[in-house]
Amino acid sequence: MIRLAIQSKGRLNEDSLRLLQDTGILVDDAKRKFLGKAANFPLEVLYLRDDDIPGVVADGAADIGIVGLNETAETGAPVRILRRLGFGRCRLSLAIPKSVVYPGRSWFEGRSIATSYPRILKKFLDENGIQAVIREIRGSVEIAPAAGIADAIFDIVSSGGTLVSNGLREVESVFVSEAVLIGRENLSPEKQALLSSLLFRVDAVQESRGKKYILMNLPTPQISKVLELLPAMRSPTIMPLAAEGWSSVHTVVEEATLWDTVEKLKEIGAEGLLILNLDIVVA
Numbered sequence: 001m002i003r004l005a006i007q008s009k010g011r012l013n014e015d016s017l018r019l020l021q022d023t024g025i026l027v028d029d030a031k032r033k034f035l036g037k038a039a040n041f042p043l044e045v046l047y048l049r050d051d052d053i054p055g056v057v058a059d060g061a062a063d064i065g066i067v068g069l070n071e072t073a074e075t076g077a078p079v080r081i082l083r084r085l086g087f088g089r090c091r092l093s094l095a096i097p098k099s100v101v102y103p104g105r106s107w108f109e110g111r112s113i114a115t116s117y118p119r120i121l122k123k124f125l126d127e128n129g130i131q132a133v134i135r136e137i138r139g140s141v142e143i144a145p146a147a148g149i150a151d152a153i154f155d156i157v158s159s160g161g162t163l164v165s166n167g168l169r170e171v172e173s174v175f176v177s178e179a180v181l182i183g184r185e186n187l188s189p190e191k192q193a194l195l196s197s198l199l200f201r202v203d204a205v206q207e208s209r210g211k212k213y214i215l216m217n218l219p220t221p222q223i224s225k226v227l228e229l230l231p232a233m234r235s236p237t238i239m240p241l242a243a244e245g246w247s248s249v250h251t252v253v254e255e256a257t258l259w260d261t262v263e264k265l266k267e268i269g270a271e272g273l274l275i276l277n278l279d280i281v282v283a
């Protein structure tokens with residue numbers, strides 16, 4: 001049995017559960033439950049506040065966890081970053097009142113900065129030789145300058161909307177974060193084997209995301225053009241059609257550039273394009 005800690009509610013909860021679901025592991029979405037058990041994999045799920053996850057994994061109360069890289073860095077817990085998971089993307093930035101002229105980092109010298117991330121902020125200030133007062137506050141950091149609590153803030157930014165609506169301006173982006181899968185050191189051979197099997201599935205899920213499966217018919221002489229057009233297409237499946245001089249080409253394409261690709265394929269004579277959702281790619 002391997003034990004995974006995930007956020008019980010909040011921004012990472014849904015994506016964490018979806019990742020498990022995509023790996024084919026069935027857990028009940030028991031938000032009010034503390035500990036759940038997967039129906040078809042030797043895995044327990046511990047639902048926690050995100051702040052507690054790195055410590056719980058480091059202590060061994062859980063073996064692995066899904067949490068923001070920001071929380072992992074802030075706690076300084078001795079855990080391994082096993083995988084970057086591509087959701088919960090954000091950054092930790094310094095922001096100042098928007099009316100203030102910003103000459104550069106030296107502006108922070110002698111100022112006070114409100115944050116829930118004192119450790120990451122201190123590292124940045126030390127690296128830049130800046131002496132500033134760190135005021136640690138939990139929650140609603142963005143109101144600190146208007147409330148006269150601090151001159152500036154150091155906080156999570158995603159769209160930037162919260163800063164704007166509080167009259168603040170992002171001036172330094174310090175730390176880039178996303179959800180990560182963390183693990184503790186020294187797993188037993190049994191747990192290590194379960195972790196390897198889980199990572200294998202996670203990698204397959206990640207590999208499949210943002211991709212589509214495309215099938216098309218093409219005049220056979222055009223096949224070399226299709227290979228030029230889709231350099232990512234390492235080994236497309238090419239099959240002759242019953243109609244003389246035509247082939248069927250099947251491959252995987254990136255969803256982000258799907259429509260550009262479709263247009264170009266049409267230009268070189270592709271017909272009967274079929275675009276399908278892709279469940280899993282196992283490399």
Ligand code: PRT
Pocket residue numbers: 007008009010011012048049050051067068069070071088089090142155156157158159160161162163177178179
């Ligand atoms: O209850 P618990 O302690 O578990 O949750 P929490 O309230 O501490 O954390 P939660 O659920 O808000 O966030 C969990 C994690 O999601 C964070 O640690 C980050 O890794 C990640 N994440 C990604 C974010 C954001 N994006 C984000 N935008 N966490 C917080 N925010 C906040 C930000 O501070 C700002 O105040 O959302 C607000 C809106 O951001 P803008 O820039 O889009 O306006």
Ligand code: ZN
Pocket residue numbers: 049050051
């Ligand atoms: Zn939290």
